[in-house]
Amino acid sequence: SAVISQKPSRDICQRGTSLTIQCQVDSQVTMMFWYRQQPGQSLTLIATANQGSEATYESGFVIDKFPISRPNLTFSTLTVSNMSPEDSSIYLCSVRAIYEQYFGPGTRLTVT
Amino acid sequence: ELKVEQNPLFLSMQEGKNYTIYCNYSTTSDRLYWYRQDPGKSLESLFVLLSNGAVKQEGRLMASLDTKARLSTLHITAAVHDLSATYFCAVDGDSNYQLIWGAGTKLIIKP
Numbered sequence: 001s002a003v004i005s006q007k008p009s010r011d012i013c014q015r016g017t018s019l020t021i022q023c024q025v026d027s028q029v030t031m032m033f034w035y036r037q038q039p040g041q042s043l044t045l046i047a048t049a050n051q052g053s054e055a056t057y058e059s060g061f062v063i064d065k066f067p068i069s070r071p072n073l074t075f076s077t078l079t080v081s082n083m084s085p086e087d088s089s090i091y092l093c094s095v096r097a098i099y100e101q102y103f104g105p106g107t108r109l110t111v112t
Numbered sequence: 113e114l115k116v117e118q119n120p121l122f123l124s125m126q127e128g129k130n131y132t133i134y135c136n137y138s139t140t141s142d143r144l145y146w147y148r149q150d151p152g153k154s155l156e157s158l159f160v161l162l163s164n165g166a167v168k169q170e171g172r173l174m175a176s177l178d179t180k181a182r183l184s185t186l187h188i189t190a191a192v193h194d195l196s197a198t199y200f201c202a203v204d205g206d207s208n209y210q211l212i213w214g215a216g217t218k219l220i221i222k223p
Contacts, residue, residue, distance in 0.1 A: 033209075042200065042214065042215045042216050045211075092155070099143065099160050099162060100157060101145065101202075101211060106153075
């Protein structure tokens with residue numbers, strides 16, 4: 001199993017600012033995933049982050065808006081840049097271990 | 113296009129009743145995942161179904177997988193209020209380790 005922590009757990013931000021979300025895993029993992037979950041919706045994959053390489057972004061998400069760092073096998077950050085109210089969501093960090101996918105507690109972001 | 117369809121999307125039921133949530137998918141995946149999400153919380157893994165005919169049970173929840181029909185079911189027996197949550201199913205996508213998610217079923221169980 002994997003235990004994942006995220007910081008911050010929630011934040012209220014002003015339009016036009018940026019927020020960096022941290023994700024820490026208690027074991028080394030190859031792939032880390034960043035998801036967005038808008039209110040009342042399912043999960044949408046933002047990007048897959050491998051250590052030592054550029055993140056792979058899904059359609060509709062770009063590096064300038066959601067830059068990701070993956071400096072080692074247990075840590076990643078996601079930055080939400082130049083925020084607008086449409087970015088208000090829960091952001092979830094996730095890792096895969098064999099047949100299980102584990103999720104962090106999420107970061108609830110509100111943009112005003 | 114890879115799709116995962118859940119139904120119903122919303123279910124309100126009385127305690128003590130039985131009901132089934134359905135998850136149809138379009139991929140050729142042999143693996144299917146069920147998660148539970150409480151309001152304002154993250155996702156909790158309920159079941160991982162790894163092959164055709166797999167059946168898993170935990171308490172009042174039982175999940176099954178028919179890969180030929182590309183269908184999984186999550187059956188709730190004698191529902192209790194504590195099972196109120198949103199339930200998601202997901203399958204492996206084409207890319208390594210990416211999951212394709214259903215829309216979720218919001219389950220409300222009334223006393």
